[in-house]
Amino acid sequence: MPELPEVETVRRGLAPVFEGDIFREVEVHIGxxxxxxxxxxxxxxxxxxxxxxxxxxxxLLADLDRGETLLMHLGMTGRMLISGAKIGEFHHPIAAxxxxxxxxxxxxxxxxxxxxxxxxxxxxxxxxxxxxxEQKLLAGIGPEPLGNAFDGAYLAGAIARRKSPIKNVLLDQxxxxxxxxxxxxxxxxxxxxxxxxLARDLTSDEAEKLVPIIRDVLxxxxxxxxxxxxxxRQVDGDLGYFQHSFRVYGREGAPCVxxxxxxxxxxxxxxxxxxxxxxxxxx
DNA sequence: ATAGGCACCTGGTGGC
DNA sequence: TGCCACCAGGTGCCTA
Numbered sequence: 001m002p003e004l005p006e007v008e009t010v011r012r013g014l015a016p017v018f019e020g021d022i023f024r025e026v027e028v029h030i031g032x033x034x035x036x037x038x039x040x041x042x043x044x045x046x047x048x049x050x051x052x053x054x055x056x057x058x059x060l061l062a063d064l065d066r067g068e069t070l071l072m073h074l075g076m077t078g079r080m081l082i083s084g085a086k087i088g089e090f091h092h093p094i095a096a097x098x099x100x101x102x103x104x105x106x107x108x109x110x111x112x113x114x115x116x117x118x119x120x121x122x123x124x125x126x127x128x129x130x131x132x133x134e135q136k137l138l139a140g141i142g143p144e145p146l147g148n149a150f151d152g153a154y155l156a157g158a159i160a161r162r163k164s165p166i167k168n169v170l171l172d173q174x175x176x177x178x179x180x181x182x183x184x185x186x187x188x189x190x191x192x193x194x195x196x197x198l199a200r201d202l203t204s205d206e207a208e209k210l211v212p213i214i215r216d217v218l219x220x221x222x223x224x225x226x227x228x229x230x231x232x233r234q235v236d237g238d239l240g241y242f243q244h245s246f247r248v249y250g251r252e253g254a255p256c257v258x259x260x261x262x263x264x265x266x267x268x269x270x271x272x273x274x275x276x277x278x279x280x281x282x283x
Numbered sequence: 284a285t286a287g288g289c290a291c292c293t294g295g296t297g298g299c
Numbered sequence: 300t301g302c303c304a305c306c307a308g309g310t311g312c313c314t315a
Binding site: 034075076077100117118119120121161162163164168271272 | 285286287288289291292293294
């Protein structure tokens with residue numbers, strides 16, 4: 001699943017295929033994912049042109065020339081499988097339908113894009129572009145971590161009275177958009193903050209310090225995904241090469257990477273989800 | 284408003 | 300090979 005960097009990588013890979021082209025045909029092989037698909041989804045998409053493919057938090061938003069926007073969320077296992085696209089001189093062959101290809105877009109160019117989602121925690125919706133503010137899934141989402149509205153004063157204020165562990169609060173999409181279980185762990189490690197500390201107990205200095213770290217971790221992960229875009233491997237939404245750079249996530253029992261630290265990475269469970277951290281560096 | 288737990292699904296892995 | 304327990308990148312909804 002994709003957290004913000006993976007979704008952004010998918011967006012960057014898919015934009016050249018979607019933008020400016022039309023949906024020549026849309027196959028819908030299931031009634032919905034997390035929720036039923038909107039009424040007559042295939043008909044409403046067929047023949048529409050994609051003007052722009054945007055990202056908001058972990059949502060992909062395709063603005064159509066008909067005044068509607070197609071919203072897509074990849075959930076935990078959603079992928080966008082692109083085939084038949086022209087990449088420079090190369091014309092990739094069109095892939096056959098695979099298991100869990102629930103929605104398949106056939107573009108005017110001949111490219112094929114399959115929304116594949118084994119666990120079906122993903123989502124799709126169509127809403128009037130002009131009424132984005134009323135879209136329930138988007139309403140209430142916090143600032144984009146790479147945007148200007150996300151700064152130290154904001155974050156310090158947003159977490160000041162929160163009586164939950166800082167890990168849980170950073171996962172709250174109302175506080176900041178796009179962080180997930182992996183990148184929260186990486187952020188708190190770099191910040192030297194123990195994930196179980198109550199958010200309200202952080203000093204404002206600590207809160208402010210988190211902002212550039214969040215930006216760096218996400219930017220580096222996007223960069224790692226983007227660097228592999230040209231070989232077309234990262235476009236489907238899998239974890240990019242950045243996973244080889246995880247310092248704590250998935251490293252239970254392994255030595256802490258901090259020079260001179262002889263701590264071992266621990267795994268605890270918070271709200272039913274794994275948290276990885278160094279008990280020596282993070283206090 | 285906020286916090287905690289459950290639910291929704293399939294697939295992969297490791298132990299016996 | 301089979302069976303089972305456990306784990307997985309998300310997040311809406313329900314209950315206090």
